[in-house]
Amino acid sequence: SQQGEEDPQALSIQEGENATMNCSYKTSINNLQWYRQNSGRGLVHLILIRSNEREKHSGRLRVTLDTSKKSSSLLITASRAADTASYFCATDEVSNYQLIWGAGTKLIIKP
Amino acid sequence: DTGVSQDPRHKITKRGQNVTFRCDPISEHNRLYWYRQTLGQGPEFLTYFQNEAQLEKSRLLSDRFSAERPKGSFSTLEIQRTEQGDSAMYLCASSSRLGKNLYEQYFGPGTRLTVT
DSSP, rough: OOOOOOESSEEETTTSSEEEEEEEEESSSSSSEEEEOOOSSSSEEEEEEOOOTTTTETTTTTEEEETTTTTTEEEEEEEOOOGGGEEEEOOOSSSSOOOOOOOOOEEEEEE | OOOOOOEOOOEEOOOOEEEEEEOOOTTOEEEEEEEEETTSSSEEEEEEEEETTTEEEEESSSSEEEOOOOSSEEEEEEESSOOGGOOOOEEEEEEEESSSTTTTOEEEEOEEEEEO
C-alpha cells in the first residue's frame, strides 16, 4: 500500500522560478528519499536524508525533513525545462529495503 | 542509463497468457527489487531478493506471480494467466549492501505490460 503523500499533485511554473514539493508519511522512518521520473521512464535517485538530519543540499536541490510533523519538502531552485518530471518521495517505514512511495508530484516547467 | 536493464521494454499479451520479464541489475549489487507502477501512482513493492534468496514478498504478489534470481545475478518475474488488471509498468531496481549509497535504489527503464 502507498503511505506517503505528495503535495501538490501537480505544479506548473515558469522556467527560472523555484519549485517546492511536499511529502508526508505516517510512521517512524530511518531515511527518506526523493526520486525523479521522466515520462514513461524509470526512476532516478535524487537525494536521501536520514531521520537525524534536518536539511540537505545537492546542487539546485534542497531537502528538509521534520520528523515531528512526519513531513519533508523538496525545493528545486532556478528551475529548468529539463526539470519537467514527476517527483516521488519514498520512505523505509517497513524495513530498510522495502520502500513506501507516494503518488508523486507532476512538475511542469514552462519555457 | 543507471546500469540496470530490463527486457522487454514493452509487452502486449492476451488475457490468460503467461509472460516473463527479465532484469539485469548492476553487477556488484546484491539486492534486487521488483515494483509495479500504474498510471499516476507511485511504485508498489512486489518482492525483494538478497543474492539468490527471496526475502520478502508483498501481499500484492498473488500466486499467479513468481520471481526468481537463480544465481544471484539476473532475475525473472513471471505472471501466469494474465488478467487485464495486470496491465502496468513493472520496474526492477538494485542496490548495494555496502557503501555510502546503501539505501539508494537504481531503477531500470521498466517493462510496460498491456493485457488485452
